[in-house]
Amino acid sequence: MTGSPGPHEPFEGDPQVPPDAARGQGVHAARLGAGGGAAARAFTASIAFDRRLYREDLAGSRAHVRMLAAQGILRPDEEAAILAGLLAVEEEFARGTFPFRAEDEDIHLNIERRLTELVGPVGGKLHTARSRNDQVALDMHLFVKRACAEVSAAARGLQEALLGQAERAGGAVMPGFTHLQHAQPVGVAHHLLAYFFMLHRDRQRLADAARRADVSPLGAAALAGSPYPIDPGRVAAELGLGGVYANSMDAVSDRDFVLETLAALSILLVHTSRLSEELVLWSTREFGFAVPDDAYATGSSIMPQKKNPDVAELARGKAGRVFGDLMGLLATCKGLPLAYHSDLQEDKEACFDAVDTALAVLTALAGMVATMRLRPERMAEALQGDLSGLTDVADALARRGVPFREAHAAAGALARLCAESGRDPEDLSAEELSRLHPLLDRGAVAAARTENVVAARRSPGGTAPERVAEQLALARRLL
Numbered sequence: 503m504t505g506s507p508g509p510h511e512p513f514e515g516d517p518q519v520p521p522d523a524a525r526g527q528g529v530h531a532a533r534l535g536a537g538g539g540a541a542a543r544a545f546t547a548s549i550a551f552d553r554r555l556y557r558e559d560l561a562g563s564r565a566h567v568r569m570l571a572a573q574g575i576l577r578p579d580e581e582a583a584i585l586a587g588l589l590a591v592e593e594e595f596a597r598g599t600f601p602f603r604a605e606d607e608d609i610h611l612n613i614e615r616r617l618t619e620l621v622g623p624v625g626g627k628l629h630t631a632r633s634r635n636d637q638v639a640l641d642m643h644l645f646v647k648r649a650c651a652e653v654s655a656a657a658r659g660l661q662e663a664l665l666g667q668a669e670r671a672g673g674a675v676m677p678g679f680t681h682l683q684h685a686q687p688v689g690v691a692h693h694l695l696a697y698f699f700m701l702h703r704d705r706q707r708l709a710d711a712a713r714r715a716d717v718s719p720l721g722a723a724a725l726a727g728s729p730y731p732i733d734p735g736r737v738a739a740e741l742g743l744g745g746v747y748a749n750s751m752d753a754v755s756d757r758d759f760v761l762e763t764l765a766a767l768s769i770l771l772v773h774t775s776r777l778s779e780e781l782v783l784w785s786t787r788e789f790g791f792a793v794p795d796d797a798y799a800t801g802s803s804i805m806p807q808k809k810n811p812d813v814a815e816l817a818r819g820k821a822g823r824v825f826g827d828l829m830g831l832l833a834t835c836k837g838l839p840l841a842y843h844s845d846l847q848e849d850k851e852a853c854f855d856a857v858d859t860a861l862a863v864l865t866a867l868a869g870m871v872a873t874m875r876l877r878p879e880r881m882a883e884a885l886q887g888d889l890s891g892l893t894d895v896a897d898a899l900a901r902r903g904v905p906f907r908e909a910h911a912a913a914g915a916l917a918r919l920c921a922e923s924g925r926d927p928e929d930l931s932a933e934e935l936s937r938l939h940p941l942l943d944r945g946a947v948a949a950a951r952t953e954n955v956v957a958a959r960r961s962p963g964g965t966a967p968e969r970v971a972e973q974l975a976l977a978r979r980l981l
């Protein structure tokens with residue numbers, strides 16, 4: 503996410519890691535003898551990826567320390583020393599000089615160890631009435647809440663690009679498809695706005711997921727709560743979280759809010775993959791409906807004529823990894839007994855990857871959509887002679903009292919005649935028409951003209967220009 507360190511930044515070769523660090527004990531291995539956990543450490547460490555939670559972790563620690571002092575659990579001078587130390591730690595992160603140590607397996611232990619190095623043994627009081635189990639859950643709640651807002655803002659960017667193209671499309675008309683066959687003509691703006699409204703629901707889902715994330719687990723401690731006179735509500739309020747968990751065991755083992763976010767992101771990526779596929783199709787010689795800007799296309803290393811819609815292809819493909827993140831975490835959480843288990847550490851890479859991927863896809867697609875050139879002349883050409891107005895000939899007959907099935911058969915016979923003879927329905931004589939059905943005349947056939955077909959679809963949400971204008975206005979309001 504913006505401003506966060508990447509998940510795979512190296513740290514082991516960091517010059518600030520003391521050469522003998524790997525033999526160190528780690529700050530939490532109280533129960534273990536010298537060298538305890540050494541074999542486990544490399545496998546269990548999460549610092550390579552959870553380092554990007556440093557901001558959430560520092561915010562949580564600050565709120566925790568202030569609460570401890572307000573409750574008389576820490577003295578004011580202890581609070582001041584720890585807060586000053588946390589500030590110094592934050593500055594090290596900002597400057598990129600924070601000395602990560604691999605044997606402090608995660609971000610929580612790294613920060614606590616560094617704090618103690620900076621302020622002395624009082625730093626060890628930070629962890630009073632807290633466990634890493636509620637601490638890491640809090641960090642993830644804060645991360646997910648922020649991530650939902652960031653992805654939603656990026657989705658809004660794509661909505662704006664779609665709406666901009668829809669507004670510029672004016673009254674342009676294109677084939678509407680079912681089964682990837684020409685079905686009925688539709689407004690270009692109508693087509694583009696369908697994606698706008700998908701993204702609107704995606705943003706609602708993200709807002710909903712953020713609401714579930716908007717709760718603080720701090721105070722659950724390891725699982726059972728804390729014997730100290732803590733005030734979890736104060737911590738939640740200071741962090742801008744809407745409430746606290748009702749049940750401490752649920753608080754430390756709940757990852758629903760991550761799953762829900764990944765589910766929302768997966769559905770979002772379904773939508774962006776569908777849009778991407780259309781952009782790929784539209785960029786082909788066969789369709790020719792859109793021309794990607796050079797900035798969003800790539801060439802070929804062998805075929806000089808190639809202009810590939812790579813951005814759309816990759817955006818389409820990246821949906822798969824987000825689904826994988828969701829499936830993986832569902833499988834991780836399935837069947838876990840209460841309460842915290844290290845399995846839950848697996849939530850992070852899945853969550854980070856899905857969020858990063860969604861942000862990258864949305865940003866790239868927004869740029870591609872905003873800058874592509876639509877070709878309404880090609881769309882109009884594609885409609886020539888495609889017989890996609892014939893539903894309306896059947897409707898015209900039906901309005902004259904012909905049962906719709908009979909009218910449909912007559913229009914079908916008309917379609918066959920035109921397709922076989924290469925003629926336009928409007929080229930047929932009154933006689934030829936009446937041979938197909940006694941009530942079929944040139945007036946009924948005129949209903950099949952593209953502009954008439956489009957204008958006739960005045961039902962709510964339909965493709966008639968005045969209905970599309972309503973959708974455009976609604977879309978503007980929703981942004």
Ligand code: ARG
Nearest residue numbers: 548608634635638844846847
């Ligand atoms: N690194 C762990 C995680 O990401 C946090 C520590 C949880 N507590 C524990 N005793 N291992 O979930």
